[in-house]
Amino acid sequence: MILAKKIRIVPTKEQEIQLWKSAGTARFTYNWALAKQQENYKQGGKFIPHTVLRKIFTKLKQVPEYAWLYDVSNNVAKQAMKDLCSAYANFFKGLADKPRFKSRRRSKPSFYNDTDKLKVKEKLVLIEKVGWVKTVEQLPIGVKYTNPRVSFDGKYWYIAVGFEQILPNQTATDVSLGIDVGIKELAVCSSGKRIKNINKKKKVKQVEKRLRMLQRQVSRKYEMNKEGNRFVKTSNIIKIEKRIRHLHRKLTNIRTNHLHQATNDIVKTKPYRIVMETLNSKGMMKNKHLSKAINEQKLYEFKKQIQYKCEKYGIEFIEADKWYPSSKMCSTCGKIKKDLKLSNRVYRCICGHEIDRDLNAAINLSRYQLA
Incomplete structure (x- = not known):
């Protein structure tokens, strides 16, 4: 199985400047390739392979105006074009949304490092055109690396690499576990285990309150420094925006950590299979009334983590059919209650069975059989 490891790197000031150059080149190349593909498509042309784009890009680098592209590794731009072409091809196949231009302000700064040129020592990693950079943890040595990526999360720089690892066989129980996800609670398992919604915790509410206050503060400062139709970004605005980015990062880390802890607790019960509804x-x-709450729950990320951890521990993962009536079916007699509303939190059947709505759905999912 290919496992990924993401660790923090600690560059010097000179190395950090070079990291920003590489991330900026990757973003520029991605946007340049996307503009070429869109222009070609409007003129009725066919899809341009990344090999053809690379030849055009090589000529572009020879123009004095773009001489700065030679400051970073050639592999950074090459992989950015491959990523764009892959995203564009997936869009036409109906597998992904249309690729969008990467904003300097909003997009996550990241770039690719060639696998052959990635070297690892004790708490050191060699990044192309950057040099040996210190790492907080030790990357595995003596393994074949796949898809190394360097990224910035708003506060620290990280490097993520994939490597193959043979996992021992896990002894599973005879339990089929159903999981019903929701907004009130993150998940309810057929075993009766409930995973709470982290967004209702005090620590998250405090960070969100602080975030709202800073957002109002920076908005007022923009209005105060407005010159005609132009907003002037002062030093105080830059400081506040940096604090806002750090709070967004903190919220993301709290939620992601909660998902990892929850999914670990689920797979460590060692069921032989896990069944989830298709999201x-x-x-x-x-x-519009639930979109914010759904987005904060990170339900898709929860499913992704369950999937790869099932593969890691040798557990069968099944997604129930989209139209499987897990919520409307009685887990005792099997009758379907068609008039069940979202506001009905307790399932009451004509057979006399009363049960929590989410637990009822989880039990039905645990009994799901593939057609």
């Missing part, structure tokens, strides 16, 4: 994330996000 229609796009459809759920169309509900």
Whole structure:
């Protein structure tokens, strides 16, 4: 199995400047390739392979105006074009949304490092055109690396690498575990285990309150420093925006850590299979009253973590059919209650069975059989 390891790196000031140059080159190349593909498509041309784009890009680098592209490794731009072409091809196949231009302000700074040129020593890693950079943890030595990526999360720089690892066989129980996800609680398992919604915790509410206050503060400062139709970004605005980025990072880390702890607790019970409902994330996000809560729950990330951890521990993962009536079916007699509303939190059947709605759905999912 290919496992990934992401660790923090500690560059010097000179190395950090070079890291920013590499991340900026990757973003520029991605946007340049996307503009070429869109222009070609409007003119009725066919999809441009990344090999053809690379030849055009090599000529572009020879123009004096773009001489700065030679300051970073050639592999950074080459992989950025491959990523764009892959995203564009997936869009036409219906597998992904249309690629969008990467904003300097909003996009996550990241770039690719060639696997052959990635070297690792004790708490040191060699990054192309950057040099030996200190790491907080030790990367595995003596393994074949795949898809190394360097990224910045708003506060620290990280390097992530994939490597193959043979995992021992796990002894599983005879339990089939159903998981029903929601907004009130992150997940309810058929075993009766409930995973709470981290967004209702005091520590998250305090960070969100602080974030709202800083956002209002920076908005007022923009209005105060407005010159005609132009907003002037002062030193105080830059400081506040940096604090806002750090709070967004903190919220993301709290939620992601909660998901990792929750999914670890689930797979360590060692069921022989886990059944989840098929999530229609796009459809759920169309509900303007629930979209914020759904987005904060990170349900798709929860499913992704369950999937790869099932593979890691040798557990069968099944997604129930989209139209499987897990919530409307009685877990005792099997009758379907068609008039069940979202506001009905207790399932009451005509057979006399009363049970929590989410637990009822989880039990039905645990009994799901593939057609």
